[in-house]
Amino acid sequence: MIFFVDENTANYCLPVAISGLGDNFLVVDIKAGEEYKNLETTQNLWDILLSNEIDRNAILINLGGGTVSDIGGFVASTYKRGIRFINVPTTLMSQIDASIGGKTGINYGGIKNIIGTIKEPEAIFVFPNFILTQDLRELTSGFSEMIKHALLKGGSLWKRTKEITDFNINKIKSLIGENIAVKFDFVSKDLYDKNIRHALNFGHTVGHAIESCRLTKGQKLLHGEAVAIGMVIESVIAVRRGILKRKVLQEIRDYIALFFDLPKIDNLDDIIGNMKNDKKNRNGKIRFTLLEDIGHYVLDVEVKVHEIYDAIAEYNLSYKSL
Template identity: 45%
Template sequence: MNSIKSHSYEVYLEELAEASLRQHVAKSNYSKIFVLVDENTKKYCLPLLQEKMRDEVPVHGIFEIESGEENKHIQTCMLVWEWLSDQGADRKSLLINLGGGVLTDLGGFVASTFKRGIDFINIPTTLLSMVDASVGGKTGVDLGVLKNQIGVINQPQMVLVIPEFLATLDQRQRTSGFAEMLKHGLIKDEAYWKSLREIDDYGNAATIQKSISIKNEVVTEDPTEQNIRKILNFGHTLGHAIESYFLENSNKKSLLHGEAIAVGMILEGYLSHKLTGLSGLSLQEIKETFLKYFHKVEFDQEDITAIVELLKYDKKNSHGDINFVLLQSIGRAVTDIKVPENLFAESFAYYKES
């Protein structure tokens, strides 16, 4: 399976990933190699990685952080920075990030800022991180419950996608990643969207490669998110606010990222129908598809008010305006759309309809 070239690095899949890692380490003369894991990837993924690396990738140290979005903050970075310093890491060291999007985002940020930047390699272990965090160079952490407020865009040396890791996930985690794949079809490729609606094995290598390729095409055209890259945020303006709200409320069951943006894509699909020409038939298709894979989330009026209030912290905002990515049709997205506030309540009402 061919690699996917993204700016200064490549995404390697399956057997090519293993060979590329060994070749890169052999020629790079790193002073020390470190691996960042969480308790899950240490138990389920690290042994497989060590088996694949054999003795050709000598690891100096392994550091474990706690999994979960609630640990994606600067205090966790402090622990990793201090550990790297204690281990004698220098500017010729390498950090391998083995985990889902939380870990690769945080690990990339740690590497990008330690001693003004050391090399890092991302090995995503969840479907979500394979199809989303694998491309684009976004690194960072949350500020309280506000997602990804602190960070930099910095590219890894390479990304290694090994689908065998997906066998370690439960069904809920796999389905969470599927939401981003569906998004790629909605914003860029109607035929891909239609194929995904009928698929059972959405964790196969060919489908993963297709999603990575779609995101990579967008990112390559606009690496710093000035124009077209913004379309990748479809469903995320309301979706991130929903995710943050459920994370900060102890009486609510936290939502996985894909679960939150699945709701966001239905809501923003409704806004698209009202504002940018998405047909009623396409809107119904979007809603039916996401509710086929994701349980409906309950919202009361207090929830909705608080979620709308969180929108003002969205990273895409400019000059006090909340900017949305909406759809003109399936496969065609538009950016920087201002939404009248009364439509938020309407969109939630549409979502709650049976």
């Protein structure tokens, strides 16, 4: 049994995870942070598995946030053509999203998650109390995906999510189970991401591009922070197309702004260039999941480059009044 951990999960979570396990396991440290979710780290991990003579019957446990499960899942699914792995997510983001659904991967050539596999873990064990030691900025980043789930699902989930107006950890923990169910529902209908799972891309077409561009420039924005901006800009696109009411955009933006900075977006050429390389594109067209209302969305909408420029320009005007 091999545990992949990072410096924080080694400290806060590993003692809990290994209690009662004896000493027949190997612990491998991965450097914490998105900037290490790359090929070099992957090669180091392959080397460590090889030098420890890890065979195909081994089981790998990814004890960490989305960075550890993305890279750990990728290493497990490629090493000796695939060994079994279990995810034990330790951040809010990974408990409700990243650990579920089998998407593994690394960043490459300045593009987020562009190299990877789809391989489901053998099991996912969620201990909500692990998130108690997360720092507030990381926790808030994970909350962005909760907002996304609530916007896609609508109804009572949106209503109860909106009741959270500050970081009440108990209220957040009480919604973890339902958020897992939302993600799992999409994934179980469409593991290979051919149709309905595309709904989960809401906020991510723009969000990933902003995140990648910031990463390349060393101005790190967390995944959830970029997705929060992406959800607002993609809702502006929907309003400009006439499919979403402006007052719903206002409701979404006002709620997101309670938790996230909505900074001015510059370098539009880079961001749109990055979007053109998005894995979600088909035949070179940039496609979005757009909201028609809270709880209602349309998949795979082709959006023209000039519409994206115009929407970001509109977002940049309105950010000042927030």
